[in-house]
Amino acid sequence: MDTAGRIDGMSLYTPGEVAQRTGLSLDTLRYYERIGLLDGVDRTPGGRRQYSDGDLGWLGILRCLRETGMPIQRMLQFAELCRDDDTITDRIALLEQHDQSVREQIAMLQAQRTHLRGKIDYYRAIG
Amino acid sequence: MDTAGRIDGMSLYTPGEVAQRTGLSLDTLRYYERIGLLDGVDRTPGGRRQYSDGDLGWLGILRCLRETGMPIQRMLQFAELCRDDDTITDRIALLEQHDQSVREQIAMLQAQRTHLRGKIDYYRAIG
DNA sequence: CTGTTACCTGGAGCGCACTCCAGGTCAAGG
């Protein structure tokens, strides 16, 4: 079988599979769990991790937040919020704030890219 | 006077002024000089740095490259190229390559932002 | 001349986000 297990449309994934699917390293996966970004990961009787579809979804969000430059500390705050059901407003606030930061990053990159292209054009002109 | 000196439309700037104008810290300015990203900075008889307009322009490029995620090592390569006159083609190649990386960064951020907005919308729906 | 502020140097230290390691365990294939 391709995956570590399957019941009722739900799948279980080995650490290796998760690493491949998420693009995170095994070490990073363990690291995230250690610091509390990811908890409740199931284990086989022998002690090996078995990630669920839910874990995979959560890792997708974590990856999204990291790749867009959210510091781990902030991600921990978000993870903390997600442990409590009635924090939806706070979660939205946190994500909106981050979205703003992402918009700013994009704007900054676009502005600097203009600078960069200007420099390239200059070199092309004198080259 | 506002600036550290002025002859013939060219200005000289104190470290403090440069820090303010470029947004780089004094320590970073010294660090860049130490590692060879910036050389030939003038000194007063007493040993204080006097940055020229040329230095400011160069620092602008350095800042552009850093803010768009170029590693220091690569910036050193670029600085090295800029010490030799007949490397225009190489400089263009390096900058084009970096521009590509910037485009990819922007695309990635935009894609992740879509993910992020989706999550926010989901929270708004259930909130 | 004196005080204050900005600047100088070499070198150590820091925060972040992993990444690697040693020494061991589990589980599937043959």
Place this chain on the structure above:
DNA sequence: CCTTGACCTGGAGTGCGCTCCAGGTAACAG
């Protein structure tokens, strides 16, 4: 049963890009 490879743990180490520090000097205001 034995081998092999993926996985386990706690803890140490790494690379990057600064940032801070101590002890000292320059320059300018009053």
